[in-house]
Amino acid sequence: MSTLHVLSHSPFADTRLTSCLRVLGADDAILLSGDAVYALRPDSAPMHALQAKQATFKLFVLEEDLLARDLTLPDWAQSVNYAGFVELSIRYDKVNTWL
Template identity: 60%
Template sequence: MSTLHVLSHSPFSDNRLDSCLRLLSGNDGLLLTGDAVYALQPGTTPCNQLQQRADSPQLFVLEEDVQARGLPVPQWIKSIDYPAFVELSITYDKVNSWL
């Protein structure tokens, strides 16, 4: 069973990203939204952790949130808009929002 994991909290304020990365399987996807996009700051531990997993689960970032924070989108993560987010959420068997 595949799961889309949705993170919206900064990886610098708690350990949700670390916990999520431990649970990801090869069929899962990870979508960064809100302040979770700060994980893409180049040279940071969260960015390095995500880049190491770039080949396994599908990695996505919400385009509007990354633009709002003025961050670059690395080539190894797919940037999506809100309609693609909706489509993505029905592609997976379930969606887990890390609140």
């Protein structure tokens, strides 16, 4: 069963991203939104953690939040708008929001 994991909190404030990366299944994906997009800061520990596992999951980033924080999308990730977020929610069997 595939799961879309939605993260919206800064990876520098807690361990949600680390915990999420530990439980990812083979068919799972992560959607970074809100302050969670700070995980894409170059040369940061969260970015290195994502890069280390990039071949094992799909990474989506809410485009509006990426642009608002002036960050660059890695080649191995895909940006989505709000309509794309809805489509992802339908495509995956479950949605797990890390509150």
